[in-house]
Amino acid sequence: AQKVTQAQTEISVVEKEDVTLDCVYETRDTTYYLFWYKQPPSGELVFLIRRNSFDEQNEISGRYSWNFQKSTSSFNFTITASQVVDSAVYFCALSPGNQGGKLIFGQGTELSVKP
Amino acid sequence: NAGVMQNPRHLVRRRGQEARLRCSPMKGHSHVYWYRQLPEEGLKFMVYLQKENIIDESGMPKERFSAEFPKEGPSILRIQQVVRGDSAAYFCASSPRQSTGELFFGEGSRLTVL
Numbered sequence: 001a002q003k004v005t006q007a008q009t010e011i012s013v014v015e016k017e018d019v020t021l022d023c024v025y026e027t028r029d030t031t032y033y034l035f036w037y038k039q040p041p042s043g044e045l046v047f048l049i050r051r052n053s054f055d056e057q058n059e060i061s062g063r064y065s066w067n068f069q070k071s072t073s074s075f076n077f078t079i080t081a082s083q084v085v086d087s088a089v090y091f092c093a094l095s096p097g098n099q100g101g102k103l104i105f106g107q108g109t110e111l112s113v114k115p
Numbered sequence: 116n117a118g119v120m121q122n123p124r125h126l127v128r129r130r131g132q133e134a135r136l137r138c139s140p141m142k143g144h145s146h147v148y149w150y151r152q153l154p155e156e157g158l159k160f161m162v163y164l165q166k167e168n169i170i171d172e173s174g175m176p177k178e179r180f181s182a183e184f185p186k187e188g189p190s191i192l193r194i195q196q197v198v199r200g201d202s203a204a205y206f207c208a209s210s211p212r213q214s215t216g217e218l219f220f221g222e223g224s225r226l227t228v229l
Contacts, residue, residue, distance in 0.1 A: 004157075033215060033216045035216050035217075037220075042222055043204070043222040043223045044118075044119075044206075044220045044221055044222040044223065045158075045206065045208075045218075045220040046220070047217050047218065047219070050215065050216055050217055091157070091158065093216070095215070095216040100163075100213050100215060100216065101146065101148045101163060101208065101210055101213075101216060101218050102148070102160050102163060102171060102173075102174075103150075103158075103160060103216060103218070104160075105157040105158040105159075106157055107156070107157045108157060
């Protein structure tokens with residue numbers, strides 16, 4: 001079965017705190033892609049990152065970092081020094097094999113950053 | 116605005132009516148995907164279209180739902196004889212070629228069925 005689980009439904013932090021959003025996935029494919037998307041209050045989903053199953057290197061982009069561990073089937077997302085503008089719903093997603101834009105999304109984690 | 120444009124942003128229909136949701140992909144994008152976000156559920160893939168072709172409709176309900184992406188004009192998601200359970204946000208996304216998952220999403224069309 002193909003599945004993405006985001007166990008944290010809601011997280012609330014105070015500005016400047018670090019926060020980690022968890023994502024666990026299930027797939028039997030050996031080739032797959034993992035994603036994070038951000039959904040701000042305006043509604044559209046914004047692409048943040050894509051990783052393929054053969055690249056377990058962690059990635060950092062400004063205040064964002066991602067930790068991919070195949071051994072635990074996890075692809076966690078950390079925001080360092082959170083800001084109010086980070087408030088949004090964050091979705092982790094899986095694209096198995098050659099499924100391209102056919103993504104399997106997790107339930108999403110609603111992050112609220114308070115000033 | 117060169118992004119994915121969806122309209123209407125909000126649509127209210129009574130049970131039994133038809134709903135038509137439109138999506139204009141980003142300029143130069145010929146691949147369109149429709150997703151549905153139901154309350155208490157995540158986003159679910161519905162259909163993937165290229166110009167004039169349905170490539171994958173494995174996520175579409177078998178009845179009342181149809182999609183098209185004509186040679187000219189926007190992609191249309193059509194829901195006939197709507198029921199309350201169709202109330203959801205419908206998102207369109209586009210990509211310039213067969214996507215590896217990096218999709219450009221619109222702001223969604225929120226359908227409310229009374």
